[in-house]
Amino acid sequence: MKRLVDPRIEAIRNRFSKIKHTVMIASGKGGVGKSLIASTLSLILSQRNKTVGLLDLDLHGPVTHVLFKLDEAELKESKDGLIPPVVNGVKVMSLGLLARNRPTPISGANKRDAIREILAVTRWDSLDILVIDLPPGTGDEVLETVNLLREKSSIIAITTPSKLSITVASRLIDLLKAMKAYIAGLLENMAYLKINGTILYPLGEPKGIELAREKRINYLGKLPLDPEIPKALEQGPRKLVDTMFARELARVVEVLEGKMR
Amino acid sequence: MHEWSLASSIVLTTKKIAEEKKVQVKGVDIVVGELSQIDLEILRDALNTLFKEELGWSIDVRIEVEKAKLKCNTCGYEFGFNEVWKQIKEVFCQDLEPGEECENPIHYVPELASSFIKCPKCGSPDLEIISGRGVWIKSIRVG
Ligand SMILES: Nc1ncnc2c1ncn2[C@@H]1O[C@H](COP(=O)(O)OP(=O)(O)O)[C@@H](O)[C@H]1O
Ligand SMILES: [Mg+2]
Ligand SMILES: [Zn+2]
Numbered sequence: 001m002k003r004l005v006d007p008r009i010e011a012i013r014n015r016f017s018k019i020k021h022t023v024m025i026a027s028g029k030g031g032v033g034k035s036l037i038a039s040t041l042s043l044i045l046s047q048r049n050k051t052v053g054l055l056d057l058d059l060h061g062p063v064t065h066v067l068f069k070l071d072e073a074e075l076k077e078s079k080d081g082l083i084p085p086v087v088n089g090v091k092v093m094s095l096g097l098l099a100r101n102r103p104t105p106i107s108g109a110n111k112r113d114a115i116r117e118i119l120a121v122t123r124w125d126s127l128d129i130l131v132i133d134l135p136p137g138t139g140d141e142v143l144e145t146v147n148l149l150r151e152k153s154s155i156i157a158i159t160t161p162s163k164l165s166i167t168v169a170s171r172l173i174d175l176l177k178a179m180k181a182y183i184a185g186l187l188e189n190m191a192y193l194k195i196n197g198t199i200l201y202p203l204g205e206p207k208g209i210e211l212a213r214e215k216r217i218n219y220l221g222k223l224p225l226d227p228e229i230p231k232a233l234e235q236g237p238r239k240l241v242d243t244m245f246a247r248e249l250a251r252v253v254e255v256l257e258g259k260m261r
Numbered sequence: 262m263h264e265w266s267l268a269s270s271i272v273l274t275t276k277k278i279a280e281e282k283k284v285q286v287k288g289v290d291i292v293v294g295e296l297s298q299i300d301l302e303i304l305r306d307a308l309n310t311l312f313k314e315e316l317g318w319s320i321d322v323r324i325e326v327e328k329a330k331l332k333c334n335t336c337g338y339e340f341g342f343n344e345v346w347k348q349i350k351e352v353f354c355q356d357l358e359p360g361e362e363c364e365n366p367i368h369y370v371p372e373l374a375s376s377f378i379k380c381p382k383c384g385s386p387d388l389e390i391i392s393g394r395g396v397w398i399k400s401i402r403v404g
Contacts, residue, residue, distance in 0.1 A: 008270065
């Protein structure tokens with residue numbers, strides 16, 4: 001049977017009318033730090049007294065999971081949708097939370113529906129900013145999210161200096177531009193390693209700035225490869241926002257503020 | 262259950278279409294997928310109330326249910342919700358009193374079905390929803 005009109009579209013529009021800014025964290029490939037950046041960014045913003053939401057659409061995002069203790073968090077149901085739990089000052093929602101941490105083998109054809117559904121049922125209420133941790137690549141989930149939220153959102157593309165990452169980031173940027181999405185800028189993660197005042201480039205010399213120039217988008221800066229991160233993730237959010245990684249990300253936030261839609 | 266938020270998005274959408282097309286709405290036909298596990302009476306009440314209170318409309322609301330059909334991508338078996346309902350109950354409502362509602366996240370995001378149920382034939386979790394998900398407006402009747 002044909003679905004003439006999908007009421008979720010209007011539901012999503014209505015929900016997002018109460019959200020001032022939406023920032024999506026995107027990358028061409030996995031493992032470049034999207035989830036770490038999205039999580040830390042939401043913590044930094046929350047520390048600055050913003051009302052922040054974090055939506056994890058990457059079904060395989062252990063960082064969000066660990067950091068926000070999603071094993072224990074519980075969604076509340078209300079007459080007007082699902083209320084995300086507030087963890088560390090951030091309203092957090094993920095499909096993993098709904099799936100009670102079970103694997104979520106959603107087949108390609110059903111992914112777009114799942115995205116629509118989660119956007120339509122989640123009750124963020126008023127937010128200053130919603131950070132969305134996108135799955136890697138340019139699959140159905142990413143296309144659907146961008147399509148639904150394009151008008152009101154800004155995308156941060158993440159790359160590392162590695163050649164492979166730069167190549168896929170380039171493709172991602174082309175695709176996002178073709179979709180008329182707004183890219184707030186390119187952010188280069190794991191760009192350098194600082195040991196005793198010496199700077200090393202384990203993943204190669206940063207090349208993000210050249211890519212940004214070529215694509216005519218903003219270059220938002222470099223984030224260090226920070227050996228403190230694994231320990232900080234174990235110790236929790238207060239330790240995480242106290243790392244060099246977070247301090248550099250906080251500088252990016254200043255830059256970002258003027259560039260958000 | 263989220264009948265009220267569903268009703269509210271249906272009302273918003275109908276209003277928008279009526280404005281765009283500059284028509285007067287006499288009735289709406291809604292289809293509800295079985296996987297949404299919607300309480301049809303609550304949905305009907307919510308729709309009537311919201312159409313009346315938000316828009317001042319008294320219109321004819323018809324609701325039909327589309328049966329769920331799932332397909333296993335591993336062995337190709339197609340099956341209905343009734344064949345896997347027991348599995349859902351085992352996960353969520355083991356100590357449920359008779360007559361109590363079995364709350365489960367599938368009604369919010371039907372795609373999550375594959376996290377909780379397996380193919381009744383071969384046990385694979387790689388399932389696809391063929392029909393019976395979501396809620397949509399099938400048609401709007403105008404005067
Ligand atoms: N700048 C960094 N310094 C140290 N570790 C990092 C950094 N960025 C990411 N990581 C680690 O690398 C792994 C992959 O990061 P993650 O955020 O999960 O990537 P993605 O979400 O893009 O797949 C995680 O264990 C994360 O803690
Ligand atoms: Mg991730
Ligand atoms: Zn099977």
